[in-house]
Amino acid sequence: MTDAADRTAGVVLAYHPTEEIRENVARLLTQVPRVYVVNNSPDAASRGLLAELGAERVEVLEQAGNVGVAAGFNAGMRAALDAGFDFVWIFDQDSTVADGMLDALLRAQARTDLKVGIVGPALRAAETGNVYDADRGQGSAPIEALISSGALFSRPLLDDIGLHDEALFIDYVDHDISLRAGRAGYTNLKVFDTLLDHRFGDSQPARFLWRQVYLSNYSPMRHYYTSRNRVIVARRFGYGRWLRDDIRFATKAWAKVLFCERDRAAKLGAFLRGLRDGLRYRGLDSDR
Structure with a gap:
């Protein structure tokens, strides 16, 4: 490990984890000295699986x-910052860590031509192995918003802008902290020299018209928070490329929901309630 890698801790968020989390934690441990696994589903099955991780460099944080x-x-x-680490590298359990990923992120983080904010890898669809069009390139390049999984944060950045907004709960949490970094004068970077295999939702295959597509099958609750938080973040930061890209992605996603998924009425109702609550939301400048 490099000196910067030695000063980096990994964080993995677990929610009803499967055996796959073992491999992801093992991969992380080849690149960082310590991993904090946050158990957001502290039932007996989850506790048992995470207890079997067994590595002395892994700490499970039960919620x-x-x-x-x-x-x-x-x-x-x-936990990582309190333990003295200077960088925190976060993941959800639906992502696969690639060899050499941290070194690539740290090289971008060390750029001196700009004030570096959050740094994250390019994305590849775990289901198909296809690299998304927006994730093709070389080196690193500025981007308004990165997804949380695979994102690398420095201590000075977090000291300046704070942590994630817990009132958002889920969805657009990553947009919010990315856009806060940008507002504070930092430049977030996407690193094209490393790829994160990532899944969105259940990623179940289906036929839509003449094409095979993959369905997220998010619950009505997820659709509520997606709808609510999109409005909240748009009210906080205004219209930008991030919102144009997001609306384009959401339009495609909703076409699959309406034509291919079950419980469409419940999901649409949740979306409308979220839209209403996002417009009514008063905590636009809440502390984090």
């Missing part, structure tokens, strides 16, 4: 229940 993505990540990040 009282499902405290949400933002609070879960924050619990792991606080």
Whole structure:
């Protein structure tokens, strides 16, 4: 490990984890000296599986229940910072860590031509192995918003902008902290020299018109938070490329929901309630 890698801790957010989390934690341990696993589903099955991770460099942080993505990540990040680490590298359990990923991220983080904010890898669809069009390139390049999984944060950045907004609970948590970094004068970077295999939702295959597509099959609750938090973040930061890209992605996702998924009425109702609550939301400048 490099000196910077020695000063980096990994954080993995677990929610009803499967055996796959073992491999992801093992891969992380080849690149960082310590991993904090945050258990957001402290039932007997989850506790048992995570207890079997067994590595002395792994610490499981049990939460009282499902405290949400933002609070879960924050619990792991606080533990890492309190332990003296200078960088925190966070993951959800649906992502696969690639060999050499941290070194690539740290090279971008060390750029001196700009004030570096959050650094994250390019994305590849775990289901198909296809690299998304926006994730093709070389080196690193500025981007408004990165997904949480695979994102690398420095201590000075977090001291400046704070941690994730726990009131958001889930969805757009990553947009919010990315856009806060940008507002504070930092430049977030996407690193094209390393790829994160990532799944969105259940990723079940289906036929839509003449094409095979993959369905996220998010619950009505997820659709509620997605709808609510999109409005909240748009009210906080205004219209930008991030919102244009997001609306384009959401339009495609909703076409699959309406034509291919079950419980469409419940999901649409949740979306409308989220839209209403996002417009009514008053905590636009809440402390984090």
